[in-house]
Amino acid sequence: MEKHIKAPIEKQAAAKLKVGDYVYITGTIYTARDAAHKRMYEALSEGKELPVDIQKQMIYYMGPSPAREGRPIGSAGPTTASRMDKYAPQLLDLGLGAMIGKGKRSPEVIEAIRRNQSVYFAAVGGAGALLSKCITKSEVIAYDDLGTEAIRKLTVENFPVIVVIDSDGNNLYETAIKEYCTYSDDAEIR
Template sequence: MERHIAVPLTSEEAETLHAGDYVYLTGTIYTARDAAHKRMYEALEKGEQLPLELKDNVIYYMGPSPAREGRAIGSAGPTTASRMDKYAPVLLDKGLRGMIGKGRRRQTVKEAIVRNKAVYFAAIGGAGALLSRAIVSSEVIAYDDLGTEAIRKLQVKDFPVIVVMDTMGNDLYETASLPYRRDFAET
C-alpha cells in the first residue's frame, strides 16, 4: 500500500502502517547518528533535557554531505540502523515514534517498537542524492561540534520510505524472503 503521512507521527497514525507499506513523509524529521545518540543517552542518564522533543518525532540515521549550490543539503542516504540499537529502546520509551535507517534491528529494539507503538522505516541505501531532493530545508539544532553527526532539523516533502517494522512487530526483513526460501532438507 502507498501512503502519504504527515510527521511528527502520532501513535494512532503509526498503528495504521504495516510492514511493506510505501510511505511518503511530509513535515519535520530529525537526523542523528552514533555520536549524537551517545550524547543524548548520556544526557538522559544525567537527568538532563534533550535538545529535541522526542514525543511523536522521527529520527533519520543519516549524516549528510555538504550542500551543493541551490540545495538544502547534500547527499542524504541512510546509515546502518543497528549502530544505534544500544540507545534506541531508551529513546523509544521517551516517546520517539519512528526511526529511518537501513538494515536489521536487535530484538530489544523490536520489543521497544511494539511496546511504544512505534515504526521503523527503511530508506534506500545508495540513493542519497535522490533522497536529498525530498529535503526542503536543513538546520543544525544541536551538537554542532559533531559536524555531519550533529542533530539536524529537516523539513521534508514526500520523503520516500518503506515500513520495515510496524507497531505489531512485523519485520519485513524476516517476512519478505519467506516465499523465496527453499527447504534444502527436502532436496
C-alpha cells in the same frame, strides 16, 4: 500499499502502517547518528533534557554530505540502524514515534517498537542524492561540533521509505525471507 503520512507521527497513524507499505513522509524529521545518540544517552544518564522534544518525532539515521550551491543539503542516504540499537529502546520509551535507517534491528529494539506502538522505516541505501531532493530545509539544532553527525531538523516533502518493522513488531526482513525463498530437501536456497 502506498501511503502518505505527516511527521511528527501520531500513534494512530503508526498503527495503520504495515510491513512492506511504501510510505511518503511530509513534515519535520530530525537526523541523529552514533555520536549524537551517545550524547543524548549521556544527557539522559545525567538527568539533563534532550536537545529536542522527541515526543512523536522521527529520527533519520543520516549524516549528510556538504550541500551543493542552492541546495539545503547534500547527499542524504541512510546509515546502518543497528549502530543505534543500544540507545533506541530508551528513546522509544520516551515517546519517539519512528526511526528511519537501513538494515536489521536487535530483538530489544523490535520489542521497544512493539511496546511503544512505534515504527521503523528503511530508506534506500545508495540513493542519497535522490533522497536529498525531498529535503527542502536543513538546520543544525544541536551538537554542531559533531559536524555531519550533528542533530539536524529537516523539512521533507514526500520522503520515500518502506515500513520494515510495524507497530505490531512484524519484521519485513523475516517475512520477506519466508515469502520469497524456498528450500529444497538439502536445505539449499533457491
